[in-house]
Amino acid sequence: MDGLILFDPLFRVPFFNGLLLAVVLSLLGAYLRMREEWLSAFALSQVAAAGGVLSLPLGLPMVLTASVAAGVVALVFGLLPRVNNNHYGWTILLGWSAALIFAANTHQGSVVVESLLRGQLYFSNPWHLVSALVLLCLLFASVRWLSSRLMIGRFFPDHFSANGIPAWRHRLPFGALVVFAVVLGTVAMGAVPAFAMFFVPAWVSFVLCRGWRKALVMTVALALAAYLVGFALAIELDQPFGPTMVLVLVLLAPLRLLAKWHGEGSVR
Numbered sequence: 001m002d003g004l005i006l007f008d009p010l011f012r013v014p015f016f017n018g019l020l021l022a023v024v025l026s027l028l029g030a031y032l033r034m035r036e037e038w039l040s041a042f043a044l045s046q047v048a049a050a051g052g053v054l055s056l057p058l059g060l061p062m063v064l065t066a067s068v069a070a071g072v073v074a075l076v077f078g079l080l081p082r083v084n085n086n087h088y089g090w091t092i093l094l095g096w097s098a099a100l101i102f103a104a105n106t107h108q109g110s111v112v113v114e115s116l117l118r119g120q121l122y123f124s125n126p127w128h129l130v131s132a133l134v135l136l137c138l139l140f141a142s143v144r145w146l147s148s149r150l151m152i153g154r155f156f157p158d159h160f161s162a163n164g165i166p167a168w169r170h171r172l173p174f175g176a177l178v179v180f181a182v183v184l185g186t187v188a189m190g191a192v193p194a195f196a197m198f199f200v201p202a203w204v205s206f207v208l209c210r211g212w213r214k215a216l217v218m219t220v221a222l223a224l225a226a227y228l229v230g231f232a233l234a235i236e237l238d239q240p241f242g243p244t245m246v247l248v249l250v251l252l253a254p255l256r257l258l259a260k261w262h263g264e265g266s267v268r
Helices: 003-007 009-033 038-051 064-078 085-104 109-118 124-155 167-189 189-207 211-238 241-250 253-259
Strands: none
Touching: 009 038, 009 124, 009 167, 009 189, 009 211, 038 064, 038 085, 038 109, 038 167, 038 189, 064 085, 064 167, 085 109, 109 189, 124 167, 167 189, 189 211, 189 241, 189 253, 211 241
């Protein structure tokens, strides 16, 4: 394949949009895994898909309704004293069911829900690229401040309450970043591909690496490698991008198995 096709005007914006999202989603995925909240990304993506379908009867932008739906659910999660994978599991079921029911009873709803579930990276526009760049800048600007607080909350859960420090001050900004990333990822890559980018790179790197910073670097490196290979293969083989990238990410699983077999890694 001629590598210059990646910079063809037809693919330039989608390519860089996905590249930025690969960095953001994987990096946030590392923090979600550290907090044992990795399944929340899939739950919010299903809710975002359901909210996106509602844009049709309401006559509102898809990104707006998807953001509101995911934001409301994330706010509910944030207000609960304890949230676990049971909550996320029920949210996945409800979000998926709502998305398909809304689609079945809305004109052109099936087209919209399919695009949200499968992704539409090739049809992303400069607005999506700018949004991804803004999200990346927000993440890098806040990650140092958020990181220490998120880790304290994970390993010393009673620290904030014992010291009279409101935990919402860091949980709310982090939740907003996750919602923003989930919505953009769902719209561009699709619900499952976006979740795969949240989930797989961190899942592998946490076993490969010793130390938090090394794990973060490895997480982003794996995500970028999988994205570049998936994007190139999808174009070369004329296949849909989302499923192709997910298959490439799945092929990273042996790296984790080999590391565990050799007794390496120890982030967790």
